[in-house]
Amino acid sequence: MTHATSLPGTSDITIHDDAGEVLLFSWPDFVTRICGGLACFICGRTRAEVAFNDEHIVPNWVLHAFGLHGSKVTLPNGNPTLYGNYKIPCCEACNGEMSRVLEQDMARLVKAGSGAIQDHVAAGGGMLPYTWMALIFLKLHLNDRRMKMHLDRRKGDAPISADYIWEHMHHLHAVARAFHIGAEVRPEAVGSMFVFPVDGREGDFDLHTFTDAQTLYLQLGQTGIIAVFDDSCAAANRVAWILQKIVAPVSPVQARELTAHFALASMELMNRPKFWTYVSADRKQVVIGGTTDPVPMFPKFDRKHFGRMMANAFPTPPPVVGKTAPEVAAGLAAGEISFLFDSNCEFIRDRARFLRPE
Ligand SMILES: [Zn+2]
Numbered sequence: 001m002t003h004a005t006s007l008p009g010t011s012d013i014t015i016h017d018d019a020g021e022v023l024l025f026s027w028p029d030f031v032t033r034i035c036g037g038l039a040c041f042i043c044g045r046t047r048a049e050v051a052f053n054d055e056h057i058v059p060n061w062v063l064h065a066f067g068l069h070g071s072k073v074t075l076p077n078g079n080p081t082l083y084g085n086y087k088i089p090c091c092e093a094c095n096g097e098m099s100r101v102l103e104q105d106m107a108r109l110v111k112a113g114s115g116a117i118q119d120h121v122a123a124g125g126g127m128l129p130y131t132w133m134a135l136i137f138l139k140l141h142l143n144d145r146r147m148k149m150h151l152d153r154r155k156g157d158a159p160i161s162a163d164y165i166w167e168h169m170h171h172l173h174a175v176a177r178a179f180h181i182g183a184e185v186r187p188e189a190v191g192s193m194f195v196f197p198v199d200g201r202e203g204d205f206d207l208h209t210f211t212d213a214q215t216l217y218l219q220l221g222q223t224g225i226i227a228v229f230d231d232s233c234a235a236a237n238r239v240a241w242i243l244q245k246i247v248a249p250v251s252p253v254q255a256r257e258l259t260a261h262f263a264l265a266s267m268e269l270m271n272r273p274k275f276w277t278y279v280s281a282d283r284k285q286v287v288i289g290g291t292t293d294p295v296p297m298f299p300k301f302d303r304k305h306f307g308r309m310m311a312n313a314f315p316t317p318p319p320v321v322g323k324t325a326p327e328v329a330a331g332l333a334a335g336e337i338s339f340l341f342d343s344n345c346e347f348i349r350d351r352a353r354f355l356r357p358e
Pocket residue numbers: 040041042043044045090091092093094095
């Protein structure tokens with residue numbers, strides 16, 4: 001669970017610097033201003049204070065690069081919406097800043113092609129894609145405030161986000177906007193991230209979220225990125241044995257299964273980190289950190305729990321040789337189908353023997 005502390009005894013107070021910039025949003029302020037209202041999701045300013053423009057949830061350059069303007073994403077209410085319509089309010093200054101410090105560099109790496117993001121991360125540049133992923137996860141969920149959970153009006157008007165526990169995203173938000181206030185982000189405050197090659201022949205873009213597990217998967221061309229935002233890298237630790245077995249680029253379907261493993265680990269982490277934000281008395285230094293146990297602990301692997309994640313990962317069951325769609329759905333939900341590993345727990349390279357062509 002997320003914890004925010006700052007100057008002793010002031011965790012319920014929002015802290016500003018001398019210029020009026022918010023250094024730390026209190027929990028109630030985070031929920032009402034960032035999650036509940038129409039304030040800029042980075043700085044918290046309102047339309048009455050500054051000029052606003054719309055921010056694409058999936059950045060415009062990604063929509064262009066992968067031809068997604070006309071493509072549809074299926075929202076959690078089952079309602080397909082055009083990617084290009086997927087925007088949330090953001091002030092012009094923050095929008096411009098994100099473009100300068102994040103989007104331009106990410107666009108350059110993605111355009112550089114396969115391996116460029118991995119190389120950047122290996123050279124110590126992991127915070128760039130991690131922050132960028134955190135912002136997309138945050139924007140996707142803030143957008144759900146405006147989307148109805150039920151298309152059938154008789155079932156009520158509740159937004160998709162009605163069941164979200166916004167406090168859980170407080171830490172994610174603090175890390176995602178750290179660039180804006182120049183906060184130092186300690187390694188323990190950062191979650192798991194795995195960047196890997198994807199065989200792009202079966203599609204060059206994918207996006208999937210596991211809300212409760214704070215896990216996001218994105219495929220950008222031949223690169224897949226999985227990020228977990230509240231686990232202090234425990235999930236990567238848990239799935240290390242799986243990562244070791246993957247010896248070739250994975251297919252988009254295999255990548256989603258891999259994400260389900262990260263999400264399961266994120267959900268099942270028993271000794272969760274406690275996150276905090278420190279603001280110095282002169283308000284000139286902000287540090288975001290986490291307190292973790294020396295060893296992350298997990299329950300024994302439970303096939304049924306894994307099945308729940310697989311059912312989430314595949315709302316539309318992939319075609320499988322010798323099985324009907326309902327059989328695949330049932331097998332996924334029971335945790336009995338794997339696209340990554342054969343019955344000997346070896347990585348499946350030859351996917352033709354597994355997947356039925358559509
Ligand atoms: Zn702003």
